[in-house]
Amino acid sequence: MSRATLYFYHFCRLTLGAVYLYAGVVKSADVVVFARDVANYQLLPYAWNYLTAATLPYVETVAALLLLCNRKVRPAALVLTSLTLVFMVALTTVLARGLDIDCGCFNPGQGHTSAGVALLRDAFLLIPAFVTLHLSGRMAKP
Amino acid sequence: MIPGIRTMMIEAAVIFAIGVVLGLSFNAQLVLDAFAGRLSSAGARPSGGEVVQSTVDVQAFPLPVVLEEVRELLAGGALAVDARAAEVYAEGHLPKAFAFPLGEYDQVLPEFLEKVSKESTLILYCSGFGCPDSFDLGERLLAEGYLDVRVYEGGFPEWRDAGLPVEEGAP
Numbered sequence: 001m002s003r004a005t006l007y008f009y010h011f012c013r014l015t016l017g018a019v020y021l022y023a024g025v026v027k028s029a030d031v032v033v034f035a036r037d038v039a040n041y042q043l044l045p046y047a048w049n050y051l052t053a054a055t056l057p058y059v060e061t062v063a064a065l066l067l068l069c070n071r072k073v074r075p076a077a078l079v080l081t082s083l084t085l086v087f088m089v090a091l092t093t094v095l096a097r098g099l100d101i102d103c104g105c106f107n108p109g110q111g112h113t114s115a116g117v118a119l120l121r122d123a124f125l126l127i128p129a130f131v132t133l134h135l136s137g138r139m140a141k142p
Numbered sequence: 143m144i145p146g147i148r149t150m151m152i153e154a155a156v157i158f159a160i161g162v163v164l165g166l167s168f169n170a171q172l173v174l175d176a177f178a179g180r181l182s183s184a185g186a187r188p189s190g191g192e193v194v195q196s197t198v199d200v201q202a203f204p205l206p207v208v209l210e211e212v213r214e215l216l217a218g219g220a221l222a223v224d225a226r227a228a229e230v231y232a233e234g235h236l237p238k239a240f241a242f243p244l245g246e247y248d249q250v251l252p253e254f255l256e257k258v259s260k261e262s263t264l265i266l267y268c269s270g271f272g273c274p275d276s277f278d279l280g281e282r283l284l285a286e287g288y289l290d291v292r293v294y295e296g297g298f299p300e301w302r303d304a305g306l307p308v309e310e311g312a313p
Contacts, residue, residue: 028165031169035176047173047176049176050176051177054166054168054173058162058164058168061161062160062161063157063158074153075150075151076157079157
């Protein structure tokens with residue numbers, strides 16, 4: 001792996017980790033409000049919105065911390081890539097149903113980020129996610 | 143399956159599980175209450191954010207209710223509370239709903255306190271999913287001491303689209 005590729009890999013790893021660490025920490029700070037944001041998607045029975053809100057930020061935080069600490073990078077990147085894809089599917093259904101809701105991606109209850117903008121942002125986030133996932137596999141090889 | 147991929151997937155599952163366990167350990171009471179349909183706890187959270195310990199079972203935040211429950215509760219004497227602006231209320235609202243625009247909280251609160259007892263079951267609604275006003279109003283009314291505050295997240299659009307009775311006119 002060239003030096004430039006190595007730098008690019010670490011840049012992607014740290015970017016992905018930082019974004020998801022921020023998302024996880026701010027959402028875990030107010031789980032009830034985040035549960036309301038999840039409920040706005042109208043995809044889950046209401047109690048499951050609370051279960052999702054109570055656990056999802058912690059999954060994001062754990063995986064993000066591993067990426068930032070350069071530990072278990074590949075599985076952590078897989079978790080965050082999978083979550084990003086799940087969010088994109090959920091946001092696509094929001095657009096398809098014409099719902100005007102806040103995505104609840106970062107600060108719950110603060111501001112309003114439309115599903116279209118959030119979908120675009122997640123699409124960009126897939127780039128460092130896939131790069132980290134792919135290159136961490138190459139780095140693991142002898 | 144390729145051994146490396148299998149290991150990666152197992153490790154990813156473990157990371158996911160650790161996150162879930164951590165989340166549940168920090169929010170066990172919330173999740174249990176949600177699944178029990180009893181979103182309450184011994185610690186109430188007033189609007190100022192200060193935690194108040196209580197010996198009684200104080201509702202910590204508004205309990206979400208769905209359309210069928212709203213119909214049953216209203217039939218049983220619950221009071222619908224409309225958190226939308228007065229002019230939107232006038233265009234159509236749930237039968238006998240109390241107009242309580244969140245933006246006019248300070249002006250409307252004295253009348254509300256006078257007319258509605260703290261033991262009443264309140265069903266707050268606004269413009270449906272994505273509208274936070276009913277939830278925010280619910281939190282404030284809980285802080286005022288109302289004991290049974292629920293939020294109908296489907297709000298007026300779902301009620302109207304279900305073909306249920308709608309009243310028109312200013313409060």
